[in-house]
Amino acid sequence: VVPVARQDYNKPLAVLAGLDDDPGTVLPFNGGPLGGRMVVLCGLEDQVDCLLPALSQAGIGRDCLKAVLTPHNRTWTAVKLYQELLREHQAMNGR
Structure with a gap:
């Protein structure tokens, strides 16, 4: 388990793993919380x-978004992955 500090949200997922x-x-993330929890399995x-x-x-x-680190998303930031997972979650739940 690797907890990720807010200032590291702009680093690539493969670096975080x-x-x-x-x-x-990479510039540190200066924004607020992502809006929820996320787990990335590697x-x-x-x-x-x-x-x-x-x-x-x-x-x-169910409120915690979940993903698997893949060759496709390994260069994404935590922010980008969270946004994509949230979009998919909302689409699947009709929101």
């Missing part, structure tokens, strides 16, 4: 089916 070196040139793709019920039992419910 410790998979890439920190470029050190290296656990084969265990997602058993992990999701365990997350639910730990109190990470």
